[in-house]
Amino acid sequence: MGDRERIRGLEEVLAREEIRGVLMDLARGTDRLDAELIRSCYHPDAIDDHAEYRGGPEGFADWVLEVLPYFAATMHFLGNIRIEVEGDVAHSETYCVAHHLTRPDDPEGERDISMGLRYVDRFERRADAGWRIAQRRCVWDWANTLPMDVKHAFGESYTLGRRDREDPSYEREEGA
Structure with a gap:
C-alpha cells in the first residue's frame, strides 16, 4: 500500500468518526x-422524514421539543452503524432502539414504549460545516409497549439525569 492509499484510508476513517459523532450528538440532543x-x-437545507414530521432541521428540532x-424520559440507543464514504458524500444505516417512558400521570399508566428503527442517512461534507446530515429517513421495524411494573426509587446518593443542559453530561470537571 502506497502513501496515497494510506492517506486516503486515514481520511476515510476520520470521516467515519466525524459522522459517528454527529449520529451520537443527534441522539443525545x-x-x-x-x-x-x-x-x-444537519445542514440548513436538510430534509428529515420521521413519518409524523417531514421537513427541515429547524422544524424538526421544534417538533422534538x-x-x-x-x-418522563427517552433514550435512543444506537447500535450497528454502517457508513460508506464516497468523496464528500456518505451513506449510513444506523440501528436504534428508542425507549419512551410515559409519565406517572399517564391515563394508561406508566409504560415503556420501545421501538426498533433504523436511520438511513445521506451525509455531505461541506466546507462551512464539515460532515452533517443532508437527508434522513426513519425506517420503522418494530414497536412494543410494556407496563412499568417494578418501581425503583433512586436514593439521595444517585446522580439523576435531566432533560436539559443541566444534565450532568454537560458538566466538565476541573482537571478532567
Missing part, C-alpha cells in the same frame, strides 16, 4: 431536548 445540538447535526416532553 434528542434525549436531552437540546434544540441547538439537534440543529447542529413539542412531542418528547410528554414522556
Whole structure:
C-alpha cells in the first residue's frame, strides 16, 4: 500500500468518526431536548422524514421539543452503524432502539414504549460545516409497549439525569 492509499484510508476513517459523532450528538440532543445540538447535526437545507414530521432541521428540532416532553424520559440507543464514504458524500444505516417512558400521570399508566428503527442517512461534507446530515429517513421495524411494573426509587446518593443542559453530561470537571 502506497502513501496515497494510506492517506486516503486515514481520511476515510476520520470521516467515519466525524459522522459517528454527529449520529451520537443527534441522539443525545434528542434525549436531552437540546434544540441547538439537534440543529447542529444537519445542514440548513436538510430534509428529515420521521413519518409524523417531514421537513427541515429547524422544524424538526421544534417538533422534538413539542412531542418528547410528554414522556418522563427517552433514550435512543444506537447500535450497528454502517457508513460508506464516497468523496464528500456518505451513506449510513444506523440501528436504534428508542425507549419512551410515559409519565406517572399517564391515563394508561406508566409504560415503556420501545421501538426498533433504523436511520438511513445521506451525509455531505461541506466546507462551512464539515460532515452533517443532508437527508434522513426513519425506517420503522418494530414497536412494543410494556407496563412499568417494578418501581425503583433512586436514593439521595444517585446522580439523576435531566432533560436539559443541566444534565450532568454537560458538566466538565476541573482537571478532567
